[in-house]
Amino acid sequence: MPVSIDRLYADVNKLTSVSPARNHANLGSLNQIAGYIFDQFNMLRCQVAYQPFQADGKEYKNVIASFGEALPERIIVGAHYDVAGDQPGADDNASAVAGLLETARLLHETQPKLRHRIDLVAYCLEEPPYFATDYMGSAVHAKSLYEQKVPVKAMICYEMIGYFSEMPNSQSFPDPALRNLYPDTGNFIIVVGKQGQEELIQNVKKLMAANSDIDVQSINLPASLPLAGLSDHRNYWKYGYPAVMINDTSFLRNPNYHLPSDTIDTLNFKKMAEVVKGVYAAIIGL
Numbered sequence: 001m002p003v004s005i006d007r008l009y010a011d012v013n014k015l016t017s018v019s020p021a022r023n024h025a026n027l028g029s030l031n032q033i034a035g036y037i038f039d040q041f042n043m044l045r046c047q048v049a050y051q052p053f054q055a056d057g058k059e060y061k062n063v064i065a066s067f068g069e070a071l072p073e074r075i076i077v078g079a080h081y082d083v084a085g086d087q088p089g090a091d092d093n094a095s096a097v098a099g100l101l102e103t104a105r106l107l108h109e110t111q112p113k114l115r116h117r118i119d120l121v122a123y124c125l126e127e128p129p130y131f132a133t134d135y136m137g138s139a140v141h142a143k144s145l146y147e148q149k150v151p152v153k154a155m156i157c158y159e160m161i162g163y164f165s166e167m168p169n170s171q172s173f174p175d176p177a178l179r180n181l182y183p184d185t186g187n188f189i190i191v192v193g194k195q196g197q198e199e200l201i202q203n204v205k206k207l208m209a210a211n212s213d214i215d216v217q218s219i220n221l222p223a224s225l226p227l228a229g230l231s232d233h234r235n236y237w238k239y240g241y242p243a244v245m246i247n248d249t250s251f252l253r254n255p256n257y258h259l260p261s262d263t264i265d266t267l268n269f270k271k272m273a274e275v276v277k278g279v280y281a282a283i284i285g286l
Helices: 005-017 027-042 090-110 137-147 176-180 198-210 269-285
Strands: 047-055 058-067 074-080 117-123 152-159 188-194 215-221 243-247
Touching: 005 027, 005 090, 005 269, 027 047, 027 058, 027 090, 027 117, 047 137, 058 090, 058 137, 074 090, 074 137, 074 269, 090 117, 090 152, 090 269, 117 137, 137 152, 152 198, 152 269, 188 198, 188 269, 198 215, 198 243, 198 269
Parallel strands: 074 117, 074 152, 152 243, 188 215
Antiparallel strands: 047 058, 058 117, 188 243
């Protein structure tokens, strides 16, 4: 499968080089990145559109690329392109946007026979101060699907897919009991979902593991636990849509989380490429 490490690097470099930082206060930077994502999608055989929305009197926008438009049921693949505060956000969340863009390129290049329409969505306003509000771009998108009565097979959220470590004890855990269930070396990717959606969690895990060279773990948590819904997938649960997050465990592993040190040189692009291979196989195979 032609996943390109060079393209992943170029996308992360573009997002992390924007100044001022692409946070909610800097509309110019957000619009620059939205335009970049739109242009990258627009080079492919798909339909591309902005989804504008208002938050506190300002206009923000999601960017949506659709493959297999004639198919009724959809799979949504998403990633947010904004950052928290004044930092480059290489892992959070340029890594995920790069994965989203590369997934679109794979759909374009391999032209698989699709069983579902696939919408790839780059969201704005995932980060504070809008996290867990109706102003999240993913909340806007999920609500629009529900209002249009769109059938959704699954939603897969790319969220921080670039930080890995081969050092023993580089993986921390929110609960000591989990230490006996998961590796203590932070070199795996994890599929995070909520209880009641075990079938999707296991299907995504199996498809990723069978089609990539990376350790794929999974966890299903009560939706009431904060760690269960720490990204855009949370907004699809509200409408009964099955949704999971693909994550490198975020602040449980990456010491650069939400800091100026979250830079491109801290990422492992070889492992990122394997994550994308796995997710691509999952969205085709579900």
